Amino acid sequence: MKTILVTGATSGIGKSTAELLAKQGNRIIICGRRNEVLESIKTELSAFTEIFSLKFDVRNLEEVETAINSLPEEWKNIDVLINNAGNAYGLDPLSAGKTDDWDSMIDGNVKGLLYVSKMIIPGMKERNSGHIVNISSIAARQTYANGVVYCATKKAVDVISEGMRLELTEFGIKVTNIQPGAVETDFSLVRFKGDNERAATVYAGYDPLKAEDIADSIAYCVNAPKHVCISDMTIYPTAQAEPRTIYRK
Numbered sequence: 001m002k003t004i005l006v007t008g009a010t011s012g013i014g015k016s017t018a019e020l021l022a023k024q025g026n027r028i029i030i031c032g033r034r035n036e037v038l039e040s041i042k043t044e045l046s047a048f049t050e051i052f053s054l055k056f057d058v059r060n061l062e063e064v065e066t067a068i069n070s071l072p073e074e075w076k077n078i079d080v081l082i083n084n085a086g087n088a089y090g091l092d093p094l095s096a097g098k099t100d101d102w103d104s105m106i107d108g109n110v111k112g113l114l115y116v117s118k119m120i121i122p123g124m125k126e127r128n129s130g131h132i133v134n135i136s137s138i139a140a141r142q143t144y145a146n147g148v149v150y151c152a153t154k155k156a157v158d159v160i161s162e163g164m165r166l167e168l169t170e171f172g173i174k175v176t177n178i179q180p181g182a183v184e185t186d187f188s189l190v191r192f193k194g195d196n197e198r199a200a201t202v203y204a205g206y207d208p209l210k211a212e213d214i215a216d217s218i219a220y221c222v223n224a225p226k227h228v229c230i231s232d233m234t235i236y237p238t239a240q241a242e243p244r245t246i247y248r249k
């Protein structure tokens, strides 16, 4: 049984991952911005295991520090950190990009991941064990027009994973970088700022991945034997070859 902290656990990949790892008997710290959603997930998952909830926004350093420092003693030794929180905002050319969207993506997907990791890595180093799972994207493998800033943040996640591995391997800490392809969550709804119709077109005419598929992949990495580190994993729906190449019926 491991103590696992999942950021962005209130929806999508984070929620499915927290659920699967809870059902497998791990103790889970679910993190997110929405208290009422956290509490309802906590109630649901408490049927399987011990759950602790932490409300904070990864983009806010002070909130991150206060929340993680507030963990009770028995929850402080985090074995696995799943850096899942992150989002895409907008799909615009650089010349017309909204700087608020850029700030949100850079602050959440890159700086937020760093803030949370900085709080948790020291304990892992002291204990000479731990596992960090960073959720990147296939957008890190192939840049696409209009999504350049999102792609750049995910490329940054790849680089941070690589750097973490260089700095943390000597402490017995594993680092896993996951690159999901098209996963049907509220990802596109957030990207298109609530435009349901436009979001639905992203997943039309083929079988996209489900959040549960990525949860399965993450659980495989988390459950690997102590001497095995799955360093990188890319998961596409069968119909997708790269971000913009999807075969629709």
Ligand code: 8X3
Pocket (backbone or CB within 6 Å): 136, 137, 138, 139, 180, 181, 182, 183, 243, 244
């Ligand atoms: C999400 C996948 O292809 O929309 O990270 O960039 S994609």
